[in-house]
Amino acid sequence: MEPTRTIEKTPAEKEAARIGSGPVVVEVRGVDKIFRIPDNRVDSIKERAVHPFRRNSYRELKALNDISFDVHQGEFFGIVGLNGSGKSTLLKILGSIYRADGGRIRTAGRIAPFIELGVGFNPEMTAHENIVLNAVMMGLSRQDAQSRVRAAIDFAGLDDFAELKLKNYSSGMLVRLAFSVMVQAEADIMLIDEVLAVGDASFQQKCEDVFHDMRSAGKTIVLVTHDMNAVEKFCHRAMMIHNGKMSIIGSPGEVSDWYLRANFREEDERPGFHAGASEEGDDAHVVEGWLEDMDGTRIANVEQGQQFRMNLVVEAIREIEKPLFSFIASDQVGLHVFSFNKRLSESPELPDSMAPGERVQVSVPVENLLQPGHYYVSARGFRNENINEMNMQMLRVIDFVVFGTETGPGVVSLTGEVEVSRPGAGD
C-alpha cells in the first residue's frame, strides 16, 4: 500500500532541498568502530600473575562498518536504528567520546553531545554552580557560561531555587534544569540522543517547542531516536543504521517506512505461534499456526494493507465427528475483529470425521483492512458441527503485528468516496 502523498513538493521538502545545497558541517567518511569484547575478562593483577601467558581472547564486534554521510548547515538530521544497531556509538564518535577505528570525520563549529540530560550534575552544588560547570563541559567559556546562568534558570522556571543545592531538587526540576542548560549551551552542532524520552507530557511539549525553535533558528542537529513521529516531525533528512551498516539515507518518510518494515521483519525469527496448553478434556489441539504472504513465504508481521494467509494445523486427540473449526482474531484490548469458520464436511475429499492423531491444515486468505496494531488469533473446535458442543479452545495461538504509519481511529480502515450535497437538492 502506498500512503497518499502529494506529488508536488511541500514547503518542508523545498526547505530540505534548500538546506541540502548548503555547506557541509559534518562530514563522515568510511567510519568503522570495533568493540573488543573479552571472552574472559582479566580484571585483576592476580589473574594476570596466575596466567601470565594466557592471551586475552577477544570477540570482535563490528559496531560500525563503513559509515559515510554529510550533514549540512542548518539541517535536522535523524539517525534511526534498532537497539544495538550502532546508532548511539556513532553519536559518541561524532561527539569525541569514543574514537573511531577507521575512516575520518571532519566537522565545522563547536559540537556538543547530549547523550543524557544532566551529565556531571553534582548534587552537592547549587543550581547556579552546576549550570556553569555543565555549560563549560558543553564547550562554553567560563565567562559565557556565567552570563547565561540567568537565562537558563528563567527558562527552567526555577527562579526561587537558583542557590539551592541540587540534592534538594525534585527529579522534575532536575530534568528541567538540565534541558535548559542544553538549550543555553547553543553549540553550532548539537548531537542529541533520545533526550525526549523523559519527563511528563507538558515537558515533552516544551522539548518539542524547543526543537522547533532550534530548527527554525537554523541550528544543525543530529538526533538519534526510535521515535518515527519525531523523525517525521522534525528531520529534514534521516539515516537508518542496521547492524552497524547504513541501510538507507533519505527523506524522513522513506526512512521511517523502511525502519518500521525492518523493525518487524527483524522479528521474523520470533515465532508468532504459541502452542500453549490445550484445555483438559479437549478433543483436539492446534499444533502449528503461522501467517504467510501471498507468495507462500512465512511472515511474523504484516504491513498495513498487505494481503496474507492464515494457516493452522489441528490434530485430533480423540475421534471427532463432523468437526467445525473457528478462528477469531481480536485486537489488543480483546475486541473481536473478524472470524472464519470451516466445517470439515465442506471439503469433499476429506472424511467427515477425524481419527485420533489425524491432522488437518486449515488455511484462509485475509483481506487486510486492519489498522496498525497488535492482533491475536484464537482457535476453537466443535463437534457435530454444533456450536454448543465445543471440544477445543486455544486462546492466542498466533499473534502478529500490523505495521504502518497510516493510523486513525477505529480497528479497520475502509475506503470510500465521501460525497457532500445539500439534502433534497439532488433531484
Place this chain on the structure above:
Amino acid sequence: MEAHTPHVKPMSEAAPTKPAPQLEEVVGPSAIGGGWKRFIDLLILIAVNDFKKTYFGTALGYIWSLARPLMLFAVLLFVFTKIFRVGSDVAYYPVLLLFNIVMISFFQEATQTSVVSVVGQESVVRKTHFPRLVIPLATVITCLFNFGTNMVAVVIFIIAYGVPVTKTWLLFPVVVIALFIFTLGISMLLSSLYVRYRDIGIIWGVVVTALFYGTPVLYPLSIVPPEYINWILANPLTPIFEQARHWVIDPGAPGAVAAAGGWLHLVPAFVIYIVVCVLGVWVFNREAPRIAEEL
C-alpha cells in the same frame, strides 16, 4: 495544553550568509582534547568546586581538614618523644614532625583519591567530551589547596615554636613543585591503570603506608643504619623531605645532597622520579582514548 503548530518559520532572508565553515578533523577523546582554554576552565571549575565542598560543605570545614594531620601528629609526637625517644636529639623535632606529616599527607591523600577518580567520574567520561587529564589533575590540585591551607597553620606553629625565619623559606616552593609533579605522575599512572586493573587500589593502599615509613618523616636520615640507607635514599620522596627540612626548619641539618653523601647516591631516586613521571604521562596518554569503552 495548547498544541504547538508544526509550522516552521522560514529563516530570515535578510540574514547574512556566513562564509562556508571550515571543516576540521575530529580526533576523538584524549587526555587534553577540546582545546587548552576549555581544559583550564574545566580544571579551575572542578578544583574550586571540590575545594568549596570541603570547606563550606560542613560547618567546621577547615577545622576538619586540619584535624586529621594534627591528631596524627599528636599521637606520633607522644610515641616518638616519650616512648622511642627518636626525636630527643633532633632540633625542633615537634615542628619537623608536623611539617613532614602535612607534606606526606598531601602525597597520600592526592594519590589515594586519584586512583579511583577517573572511574568515579564514569558518567562524565562516558557521556560528554571531557579531557581526561582534568580528572586526576583536579584531584591533585584540590589536595594542593588543602596542603596550602594546612601549611598556614604549620607556619604559625613553626614561628610560635621559635624556629628562625630565614631567606631559604623562599625556596620552599621548589620543594612543593617537585612533590607536586611526582604526585601527579603517580596519580596519572594509577588512575588510568585502575580502569582496567581494579586491585591497583588495594595495592596502592599498602605501598602508600610503606612509603610513609620509608621516607624520613618520623626520623632523621642520620639515624638510619648504613645497611638500609640506600633503600631509603632510592625513594624519590627522601631528597624532597630532606631538602625541605634544610630550607625551612633547620638550616643546620644537611640538605638532600649532603645527607645522601654526594650526588651519586641520589641518582637512583632521581631516575625513579623521572621514570615514574614519564611512565605516568605515557600510560595515561595511551589509555585516555579508550577509557570510555573500558569502563
